[in-house]
Amino acid sequence: MSLDLATTRRIAKLARIGLDDQEIETVRAQMGGILGWIEILNEVDVEGIPPMVGTSQTTALPQRQDAVTDGDRQSDVLANAPDREGPFFTVPKVVE
Amino acid sequence: MMLTDLTIAQAAEGLRKRDFTAVELTNAHVEAIDALNGRLNAYITVTADQAKEAAAHADKTLAAADAPTLTGIPLGIKDLFCTKGVRTTAASRILGDFTPPYESTVTANLLANGAVFVGKTNLDEFAMGSTNLTSAFGAVENPWRRNGDDTPLVPGGSSGGSAAAVAAHLAMGATGTDTGGSIRQPAAYCGIVGLKPTYGRCSRWGTIAFASSLDQAGPMTRTVEDAAIMLAAMAGHDVKDSTSADIAVPDYRAACGRSLKGLRVGVPAEYRAPGMSAELQAVWDRGVAMLREAGCEIVDVSLPHTKYGLATYYIIAPAEASSNLARYDGVRFGDRREGASLDELYERTRHDGFGEEVRRRILVGTYVLSAGYYDAYYLRAQKIRTLIQRDFTQAFESVDVLLTPTAPTAAFGHNEKPEDPVQMYLNDVFTVPASMAGQPALSVPVSLDSTGLPLGLQLIGRHFDEETLIAVGSALEKAADFTARPTFRAGAAA
Numbered sequence: 169m170s171l172d173l174a175t176t177r178r179i180a181k182l183a184r185i186g187l188d189d190q191e192i193e194t195v196r197a198q199m200g201g202i203l204g205w206i207e208i209l210n211e212v213d214v215e216g217i218p219p220m221v222g223t224s225q226t227t228a229l230p231q232r233q234d235a236v237t238d239g240d241r242q243s244d245v246l247a248n249a250p251d252r253e254g255p256f257f258t259v260p261k262v263v264e
Numbered sequence: 265m266m267l268t269d270l271t272i273a274q275a276a277e278g279l280r281k282r283d284f285t286a287v288e289l290t291n292a293h294v295e296a297i298d299a300l301n302g303r304l305n306a307y308i309t310v311t312a313d314q315a316k317e318a319a320a321h322a323d324k325t326l327a328a329a330d331a332p333t334l335t336g337i338p339l340g341i342k343d344l345f346c347t348k349g350v351r352t353t354a355a356s357r358i359l360g361d362f363t364p365p366y367e368s369t370v371t372a373n374l375l376a377n378g379a380v381f382v383g384k385t386n387l388d389e390f391a392m393g394s395t396n397l398t399s400a401f402g403a404v405e406n407p408w409r410r411n412g413d414d415t416p417l418v419p420g421g422s423s424g425g426s427a428a429a430v431a432a433h434l435a436m437g438a439t440g441t442d443t444g445g446s447i448r449q450p451a452a453y454c455g456i457v458g459l460k461p462t463y464g465r466c467s468r469w470g471t472i473a474f475a476s477s478l479d480q481a482g483p484m485t486r487t488v489e490d491a492a493i494m495l496a497a498m499a500g501h502d503v504k505d506s507t508s509a510d511i512a513v514p515d516y517r518a519a520c521g522r523s524l525k526g527l528r529v530g531v532p533a534e535y536r537a538p539g540m541s542a543e544l545q546a547v548w549d550r551g552v553a554m555l556r557e558a559g560c561e562i563v564d565v566s567l568p569h570t571k572y573g574l575a576t577y578y579i580i581a582p583a584e585a586s587s588n589l590a591r592y593d594g595v596r597f598g599d600r601r602e603g604a605s606l607d608e609l610y611e612r613t614r615h616d617g618f619g620e621e622v623r624r625r626i627l628v629g630t631y632v633l634s635a636g637y638y639d640a641y642y643l644r645a646q647k648i649r650t651l652i653q654r655d656f657t658q659a660f661e662s663v664d665v666l667l668t669p670t671a672p673t674a675a676f677g678h679n680e681k682p683e684d685p686v687q688m689y690l691n692d693v694f695t696v697p698a699s700m701a702g703q704p705a706l707s708v709p710v711s712l713d714s715t716g717l718p719l720g721l722q723l724i725g726r727h728f729d730e731e732t733l734i735a736v737g738s739a740l741e742k743a744a745d746f747t748a749r750p751t752f753r754a755g756a757a758a
Contacts, residue, residue: 176627183586183630184593185623186611195627198685202628205686206575206641212648219646220653221477229506244365248597257595259606 171200267292268433268754272337272490275436279326279336286326286336290319290380293338296754297382297434300407304752306419306429307383308343308401309351318380325378334497335378340429340438343384344391345371345481346470350381354472355389355399358592358617360599368470369502370439370481377497385438386425389619390589391446391474394691395681396424398621406454406675407432407750411716417675420450426484427454433754437485437494441471443478444577445671445695448707451484452670452720455709455748457737458484459491462728463702464509466495467502475584476507478577478699488708488737492516495730511728519731520738525559527736530663534570535694540672543713548669551710551721554743555667555736563663567655572648573697578689579632579645580700585622586629592617624685653701656724665736666724668694670707674717698724706733710744718748 176196180187187195242255251258267289270278278284294312301307315338322336346352346364353359367375375381388398395418396404404424406417408431419428423440427450430438440447442460451458459482466481473479483494496517501510531552536545556562594600594613601616603609618626632641659666672693682688698705704727707720721740725733749756 175631179627179631179634182634183626184590184607184610184614185618185626186608186615187623195624198624199628199631201684201686202578202624203631206579208575209572209579209644209648212569212572212644212651214644214647214651217647217650219643220649221646230510232503232506241365245596247365248362250360250594250598250600259595260603260609262606 171196171203266755268296270436271487272334272436272485272493273487275337276333286319286322286380287316289336290315290338290382293382293435300432300434300752300754304405304407304428304432305402306385306404306425306432306434307340308353308355308386308425310383311350311381314350315380315382322378322380332376332378333493334374336380337378337436338380338382339374340383340385340426340435341371341381342387342423342426342439342441344387344441344472345439346472347371347381347384350384352384352472353401354391355387355401356617356619356622357400358598358613362597364470366470369467369504370471370498373500374497379497382435385423385429388422388424389622390472390585391422391441391443392585392621392625393421394445394449394688396421397678397681398619400619403678404428407752408455408675408717409751413715415677417677417717418453418681420453420671420675422446423484424450427451427456427458430454430456430484430486431750432752437483437490439481439498440484441479441481442699443474443581444699445692447482447484448695448705448722449671449691451707452709452718453675455718455746455750456484456486457488457491457709458482458707459495459730459733460699460705461495461499461730462704464507465499465704465728465730467500467505467508469502469504473588475581476588477584478581488706488734488741489517489520491706492520492734509728514731516730516734519734522735523559524555524736524739527560527665527732528563528663529555529560529736530563530565530659530666532565532567532570532659532666532668534567535668537672537693544669544672544719547711547719548667548721551667551740554740558739558743565659565663565666567659567697569648569651569655570697573652573700574689574693576645576648576652577692577696577700578628579641580649582625582629583633583642584629586626586633589622589626649700652697656701656703660726664726665732668722668724670694670720670722674713674715674719694722702727704728704730704733706737708737708740708744709746710740711746712748718746
C-alpha cells in the first residue's frame with residue numbers, strides 16, 4: 169500500500185515528531201513498505217474471534233484498594249527535569 | 265582456570281568454600297571489562313566502584329551462614345532496567361542523563377539475592393532492533409568471529425550488550441528483556457543461554473516499557489543451570505505490576521537433569537520456513553535426535569497461524585510503543601530541545617532525541633491506532649493474536665514442549681544489515697509467535713556453523729512451565745556439549 173504525503177505529515181504531527189520534507193518522504197516510503205507487508209493479515213478470517221488482551225490464561229487482573237500507597241516525593245519527581253522553577257516543570261508560554 | 269571462566273553455580277560454590285573472595289571475583293570481571301569493553305562496547309556504563317563496594321559487603325554476608333544464592337556474583341544489567349542512582353539510558357539520546365530515583369523490581373530482587381552489578385549493558389535503542397546497531401551509544405561487537413575473517417559481527421538484539429558481555433566473560437550472567445525475541449536471538453548469535461519467561465513471571469515495574477503486553481525480563485547466562493538460578497531470583501509477584509502473576513516461584517534449579525522419559529516434544533511443521541539453510545535444518549534435526557535419545561517422544565505438530573506472527577507483531581508492538589513513548593516530551597526528564605511553542609519543543613525534542621528506527625516504530629504505531637484505521641489494523645491484529653495463542657494451546661494438548669531453531673541465520677556483519685526494515689524484521693520469525701502468546705521460551709547453543717559461528721535451538725513451553733524448559737534445555741545442553749568459546753573473551757583477548 170502506498171501512503172500519501174499529507175497522511176504521513178498528519179501522523180508525524182499526531183506523534184509530535186518534527187520531520188523535514190526529506191525525512192517525511194523517507195518515512196512515507198518506508199511506512200508504505202511496512203504497511204504493504206502487513207496486508208498479509210487481510211487473508212485471515214477473524215469472524216467471531218475475540219481480540220486478545222493480555223496473555224494470562226490463568227486469572228483476571230486483580231483490583232487493588234483505591235487508596236494512596238506512595239507519595240510525598242516532590243524532590244524525586246523533579247530531580248530529572250531538564251528545566252524547572254522552584255517546585256514546577258517549565259514549558260514555553262502556552263496561554264497568551 | 266580463571267575466575268571469569270566459572271559458571272554462576274561453580275562460583276557460588278567456590279565463594280562458600282573460601283576458594284576465593286567476592287572482591288577477587290568482582291575485580292577479575294572489572295579487569296576483563298577494562299581490557300575488552302573498549303572493543304566490544306558491551307557496557308554503556310561500568311559501575312566498578314559500586315561493584316567493588318558491593319563485593320566487599322558480599323564477603324561479609326558470605327562469612328555468616330545462609331547467604332542468598334547470588335551473593336557476590338557479578339552480573340551485567342541491561343540498560344533498560346532503572347537502577348537507583350545509576351544513569352539509565354535505554355540506549356537513547358532522549359533520556360539524557362536520566363538517573364532513576366528508584367530501583368526496578370527485577371534488579372531489586374537480584375540485589376536482595378546478593379548479586380553485584382558491574383555495569384549497564386548496551387542494547388538497541390528502547391529495545392527496538394535485532395542487531396544492537398540502533399544504540400545511540402554505538403554498536404556492540406559480537407565477541408565471535410568467523411573462521412579466518414576479522415569482519416565485526418552483530419551480537420543480535422535487542423539485548424546485544426548483555427549477550428556479548430556474558431559470551432566474552434565480562435559478567436557471569438546478565439539480565440535481558442524480550443518483547444519479540446530480544447533475549448533469545450542475541451543468546452543464539454553469541455553462543456549463550458537465554459530464557460524468556462512466561463509473560464507475568466517477572467515484574468515489569470521499573471523496566472523502561474516498549475510494548476507492555478509483550479515485554480518480559482529474563483536471564484542470559486552460559487549454562488541452563490545458571491539461567492535457572494538467576495530466574496529464581498528475578499521472578500515473583502509484585503503488587504506494583506498488576507500483570508505479574510501471583511504464582512509461587514518453584515525451585516527451577518531442581519529441574520536441571522530431571523528425567524525426560526515419556527516427555528513429548530513437538531516439532532512444528534510451519535517453522536520449516538522456505539529458504540531455511542540446510543545447515544540450520546541439520547542442527548534442528550540433530551536436536552530432535554538428541555532429545556529422542558534422552559527418552560523423549562517426538563511428535564509432529566502444526567501451528568497454522570505462524571506465518572502471520574511477524575506482521576501481527578509489527579502492528580501490536582509499535583502501537584504499544586507509540587503510546588508508551590509518548591512520555592518522552594522533554595519536560596519532566598531527559599533531554600530537551602527548546603522551541604517557541606510547546607508543540608515545537610515536543611517536536612524538536614522527539615526528532616533529535618529518538619533514532620530513526622524508534623521514530624519509524626512510533627509513526628507506524630500512531631498510524632495503526634489513528635482514527636479510521638484502528639479496526640483495520642490494531643483490532644484485527646489482536647484477533648489474530650488470539651488465533652496464534654490458540655495454536656499453542658492446541659499444540660500443548662498433545663506435547664509438553666516445542667523444539668525449533670532460534671533464529672534463521674547465524675550472526676552477520678555490521679555492514680551486512682539489510683537496508684529494508686521489513687527484511688530486518690524477518691530475523692524475529694521464530695521468536696515472535698511465542699511472545700505473542702506469552703509462552704516461555706529458552707534458547708540453547710547447540711553447535712557451530714561451517715564458518716565457526718554459534719547456532720541455537722529454541723524450546724517453547726506451556727505458560728508458567730519454565731521447569732520443563734529447563735529440564736529439556738539441560739538435556740540438550742549436555743548432549744550438544746557446546747564448549748566452543750569466542751575469539752574475544754577475558755584472558756584470551758587478541
